[in-house]
């Protein structure tokens with residue numbers, strides 16, 4: 636490979652891994668001398684497999700061992716990766732990519748809220764924050780940069796009334812709970828004012844897990860009231876039509892986020 640192409644490939648992977656996982660770029664840097672050693676000893680598919688395995692091993696050690704340890708020393712903790720508590724990720728990518736870090740107060744707030752939910756309901760979290768550095772944003776969630784913000788999936792049940800405890804799409808974003816007749820349509824208002832990005836995530840999401848996911852009014856209300864009445868909560872953003880549908884207008888912490896953000900009828904945004 637020509638030197639310029641090598642540099643471009645390195646920069647592309649370094650920047651991409653940093654933007655998506657924060658620590659991935661650093662791992663890629665540490666991996667460079669190991670990759671060089673493997674390249675000098677092994678060629679072809681065997682060499683490639685060894686290099687990929689070496690990178691993955693380094694990345695997993697960084698993600699599962701070093702990052703949680705260092706982040707906790709610096710004030711952020713990872714949220715649960717598995718199903719051992721009533722707080723769970725919408726998908727494994729969230730913890731594999733280190734997007735599940737929050738300040739301990741936010742984790743405590745979420746754990747307290749699980750106690751107010753109906754039996755069988757879990758809080759399903761989406762993007763939280765990266766483990767390190769205040770001001771280091773996530774692409775698509777520029778405010779998630781200080782350990783104090785998190786997105787949560789709404790609670791859905793199926794036709795038999797069982798709680799599904801999953802996001803409506805794989806990422807948890809993009810499948811919206813549209814206004815029904817008689818409800819205000821904020822996305823329409825924002826679009827008319829020229830905020831083309833407001834509904835972008837739902838415009839770009841085509842895959843829906845199941846058509847029979849029902850937005851559970853009672854369970855969502857209990858979750859939002861538990862969050863809105865917790866002293867640690869600063870603000871909660873949901874779409875205005877859901878705020879009035881669930882009778883939450885009296886809760887001052889439940890707010891409209893403005894047309895410059897993305898619509899919030901596919902997820903809840905919570906911050907300290």
Ligand SMILES: [Zn+2]
Nearest residue numbers: 776785786904
């Ligand atoms: Zn958010």
